[in-house]
Amino acid sequence: MPTPEQFNQRGANTLPGHLGIVITHVGDGEVRAELPVVPHLMAPNGFLHAGSIVTLADTCAGYGCVASLPAGASGFTTIELKSNHLGTAREGVVECVAKAVHLGRNTQVWDATVTHRDTGKTMALFRCTQMVLYPKPAA
Template identity: 65%
Template sequence: MKFDLEKLNQLTHNNLTGHLGVRVTGASEGELQAEIDIAQHHLAPNGYLHAGTVVTLADTACGFGCIANLPEGGQNFTTIELKSNHLGTAREGTIAVAAKMVHGGRTTQVWDATVTNKATGKAIALFRCTQMILYPKG
């Protein structure tokens, strides 16, 4: 799979990431970028961007980054910890995320991500997660 954007974007079909409209826009060694165009279903009842939308975008970018950067023999991953700090919000436009691997071990990866308002560049959230690398049984 590595950095094939088409294959990474195919992972969004028929699941939450596809419903939310997540698009992978870039991938390279230890990094991944994605975005969402804000629609009504991304908002909370108060009319502002739902925190779950932001966390899903960040977690997806880190997860797809992990898939594209699995160590040799690694088959998949699962998120074992995540944290987010929300600094701002949006009601329209596009939110973008840049995820970067800060630790790439054989059993875990740690990723940091910054979600921004694409038009202004203003940070909306800071995110960190730990991924456990899964290997085939045997």
């Protein structure tokens, strides 16, 4: 199973690293991460951009999928995601916990909850469905 450090290194030069997402835990069926609320993640209205929250949740679900791929799988692609935004932030750190709901041979479903570290308030509920990919058989 990949470690948080391996995922952080993997994402360093891509969107998760650019936004400042830090993976803090990878376990069986669970990934945790955090994201500091900083100016470049804000919407023009002065609140944390919904896209920043979705990216945090999607990153946790995606890394969870990678850590849980069945034998012989080569990767995955997201086929659906949904988020319900219940709150936002202007400062502090937001945290995400993604948990596997279904780990099948062909699909995985992950639920993620994003909360504000200081207040403990739930900011978003997220569900992601991934299709597991396999190498094309040799002809």
